Amino acid sequence: xxxxxxxxxxxxxxxxxxxxxxxxxxxxxxxxxxxxxxxxxxxxxxxxxxxxxxxxxxxxxxxxxx
Numbered sequence: 127x128x129x130x131x132x133x134x135x136x137x138x139x140x141x142x143x144x145x146x147x148x149x150x151x152x153x154x155x156x157x158x159x160x161x162x163x164x165x166x167x168x169x170x171x172x173x174x175x176x177x178x179x180x181x182x183x184x185x186x187x188x189x190x191x192x
Contacts, residue, residue, distance in 0.1 A: 129156060129182040133163050135173040146170075156180045 133152045142148040147168040154161055159180050166172035 127182045129180040131156075131178045131180070133174045133176045133178065135171075135175075137171040139170040139172070141170060154178055154180075157182065 131154050133154075136150060136152075139148050139150050145168070148170050149165050149167050150169065150172050151165045152163045152174065157180065161178040161180070163174045163176045163178070166174070
């Protein structure tokens with residue numbers, strides 16, 4: 127089984143450098159797995175349109191079958 131996380135966009139992010147921009151990315155953690163999107167350099171309103179895929183196997187110990 128897989129878990130798909132669709133990362134769309136972000137707007138109005140706070141500037142983090144002296145030029146008034148930022149280098150945003152999205153990091154998602156699930157069941158001991160970590161993935162991140164690409165970094166969007168110098169952009170405070172970013173569009174990723176990325177899907178992160180995680181292994182969500184029932185035998186990993188975090189899911190229950192009834």
